Amino acid sequence: MASSTATPTRPTSAPAVIPVHRTRLFALPEMRWAAAALALFLVGLTAQASGAPSLLWWGLYLACYVTGGWEPGLAGLQALREKTLDVDLLMVVAAIGAASIGQVMDGGLLIVIFATSGALEALATARTEDSVRGLLDLTPDTATRLAPDGGEDTVAATELEVGDVILVRPGDRIAADGSVVGGASEVDQATITGEPLPVDKALGDEVYAGTLNGTGSLRVRVDRRAEDSVVARIAGLVEEASRTKARTQLFIEKVEQRYSLGMVAATLAVFIVPLLFGDALRDSLLRAMTFMIVASPCAVVLATMPPLLAAIANAGRHGVLVKSAVVMEQLGSTTRVAFDKTGTLTRGTPELADISPLPGAPFTEEQILRLAAAVEHPSEHPLAAAIVRAARQRGFELPAADKFTSQPGRGVSALVDGHFIQVGSPTRLLESVTTTAHHAAAAAAVEAMQARGRTAVVVLCERDPIAVLGITDQIRAEAAATIAAVTELTGAAPVLLTGDNLATATQLARQVGITDVRAGLLPEDKVTAVRDLESGGGRVTVVGDGINDAPALAAAHVGIAMGGAGSDLALQTADAVVIRDDLTTIPAVIALSRRARRVVVANLVIAATFITVLVIWDLVGHLPLPLGVAGHEGSTVIVGLNGLRLLRVAAWNRARGASAQR
Known part of the structure; x- marks a missing residue:
């Protein structure tokens, strides 16, 4: 147990803090360009709605095209060099086509959607990389290396070699994976193993780089170099998983290659074939632009995005942050x-679950708890806090503890009401018990307590075991x-x-x-x-x-x-x-996602039906441009409103009810 004068260990209910340099929101160029495009679009929309001269709002929309569209356009051209056609380039071309026939606002909206999506993806990637780099900072930069003659030398942690012996003082983070060759302490290794409580460490025990030493000093023989430590392997695993995890895409992105190629080929055919049969250039161009507008995947994109984004917003209001539409899907x-x-x-917070008096113990459960809590009161160990908290909850007044001492990795002791009381590790304290019967009874009680999933703590009075306490983590x-x-x-x-x-x-x-x-x-x-x-x-x-x-x-x-x-x-x-x-909220958000997927499918059917009807009309007959735009925009509005139904509180309540009743 920890001494009251020693450096306290980190409370187990709090996470290890990684010193992370966070990428700021607008530090990324993608985010700045997307914000500029959105601002220009909103100003242009305001100017258009207020009746300002068309030259003004046209100029604002075109500026939106440039700021938000140059990057996806460039990425699309680079993809073309690799003989692929992606939906980003298709969206830019569709936006330009919309502007060429007077629908400049629709094209601007499309540009803003894609620019914002790309910026958020770039920010998420940068933040993850920041955290991986910060993880490596858990390991201290320097270590105290012990020379064979007992001298101390401060060296960079990266310079430690296998076989070196380092000194780890109370409250320090361990600089390398290794084995204890001297000293005793308790080590908080929740960052590596997830164990809720510090683990006692003594001769021969393994320790990990980046874990937090408690109140004792340790001498550790280095078993692995810095680049081979468990912390380094964690960082490597995260990076590898991020690289190799299959890029999961929304439905429209899964078919973007075929759809993009088909749409471009069809648009060119709609433009060129009538020319070959003698149609006027203007008529052929207008027909082709109308085809591009009605066949463009705007409605399909909006059929997919609004339900997923609405589900994200609804989940966020109820305490679940879903980071992207892809994740929601x-x-x-x-x-x-x-x-x-x-x-x-x-909850990661220890609590006293059991008090098991040993046969022949001269105290009741309440008296044992009162004595143990009095001894543990000066200690800052998490197990001590659990024992003291249990006594307080039962309303016990704790007597004074005299001659308090602490031995790291072993336990604490003090005089309470004239009795010499020791509380601590079964492994360490039972070594001092000389009476065979008492030792056997205590060992059996400890084994039974551990078999029930408890962390066992023994209580000794006048060096004879009187009880075993069982401490557990609080279940939510x-x-x-x-x-x-x-x-x-x-x-x-x-x-x-x-x-x-x-x-x-x-x-x-x-x-x-x-x-x-x-x-x-x-x-x-x-x-x-x-x-x-x-x-x-x-x-x-x-x-x-x-x-x-x-x-x-x-x-x-x-x-x-x-x-x-x-x-x-x-x-x-x-x-x-x-x-x-x-x-x-976990089953609820899964149920909400399933409902959003059903809405997406319904929207895709609606969008595909509109696109098919309008395209056939344009190819077989002569679809007037205003009617084509109206049909295209109408389908977009319908699927958008259908998706936004998932914003309602009733949608979350239904998802929560579905997850509870299944």
């Missing part, structure tokens, strides 16, 4: 959900209901992926209704587990909160981070964030 195809344990299904009240809802919604039982030990994980899983438990996982093991779950064609959504969850969040079909206590890397890597830490 993906959520609905989830076939299985994998949950992290600490900070996700639990809504965890069991969420697991049941997700199971019904996806048709498959969720999975628990945790770095904690199997006994603790199994105990929690039993309480919330999970049967598939995968425990003791390092970050790369979680990625392997996700890929295994997806190997049969499944689409896995991973829910987590810690740095150790980030690689799995990046590798999964969809990653969802818990926002209340989530690490910066997890929040940036995830595709969606549960802002209010309400687990019940």
Whole structure:
């Protein structure tokens, strides 16, 4: 346990803070160009609506075309050099075509939509890269290397070699992966394993770079170089998953190549064929431009985007930040959900769950708790806080503790009401018990407590064990209901992926209704587990909160981070964030996504019907341009309004009800 005079460890309920240099919103050129295009479009629209001279608002719209369209246009031309035709270039050409026949406002709106979409994608990419770089800053820049003669030398952490011995003082972050060769302490390694409580470390125990030392000093032999550390591997896994994760696209983007090529070829044919049969140039050009307008995918784009964006806005109002329309579409195809344990299904805050007096103990449960809390009161260890908090909740007045001492990695001791009381690690404190019967009884109680998924703490009076305390992590009240809802919604039982030990994980899983438990996982093991779950064609959504969850969040079909206590890397890597830490919003947002997908399909049918009718009319007969524009715009308005229905509160309530009743 920690001494009151020592540097306190980080509270387990808070995430490890990564020093991140965030890319500012308008630091990216894409964001600046998109903002300029939007501003010019809005000013132009205002000028047009107020009856200003047409030259003014035409000029503003054309300036919008240039600021918002040059980048996607350039990207489209570069794609042409690689013999591909993407929808960005098609949108620019369609916008120019709209302007050429007087529909300059429609073209400007299209430009703004695509410029804004590209800017947001660039910002998301930059923020993720910022967080990955910040992760590496968890490891200190320097370390205190011990020479064979006992001297100390401050060196860069990157210069440490395998076999070097470093000194880790209280409150310092460990500079390298290694093994303890001297000293004892407790180490908060939640960033790596996700364990909610600091772990006692003594001779021979493994420690990880970037984890936080507690109140004792450690001498650590370096086992891995900086570039091979677990923290470095986490950063590498996130980057690799971000690069190799298949680029998931919206429906229209999946067919953009064929649609783009077909539309360009058809437009050229509509223009050239009549010329060959003697039509006037102006008539052929007008027919071709009309065809381009009615066949352009504006209605299809708006058939897809408004429902998804409306669902995003609705989810945001209810505490779920979904980062893009692509993510909202993906959520609905989830076939299985994998949950992290600490900070996700639990709150990451320890609480006293059991008091088990040993046979022959001279005190009642209440007296044992009162004595243990009095000894732990000066301590700053998270387990000590749980014991003291339990005593306070029961209204106990704590007696004074005299001659308080703390031994890092072992426990605390003090004189309370004339009794010498010790509280701490079973492994360390039971070594001093000389009575065989007492030792056996205490060891059996500790084993039973650990088998129930508890962290065991022993209490000794006059060096004889009198009780074993069981401490556990607080399960979120809504965890069991969420697991049941997700199971019904996806048709498959969720999975628990945790770095904690199997006994603790199994105990929690039993309480919330999970049967598939995968425990003791390092970050790369979680990625392997996700890929295994997806190997049969499944689409896995991973829910987590810690740095150790980030690689799995990046590798999964969809990653969802818990926002209340989530690490910066997890929040940036995830595709969606549960802002209010309400687990019940997870099945609700999946159900909302499924409804949005149904609306998208309905809209695509409407848009395709309008486009087909107008195109056939233009090719077979003679579609007047105003009527073609009216039909095109009418279909756009219809699908837009249909999608915006998902903005209503009733849509969220229906999704929440559907997830609860399935």
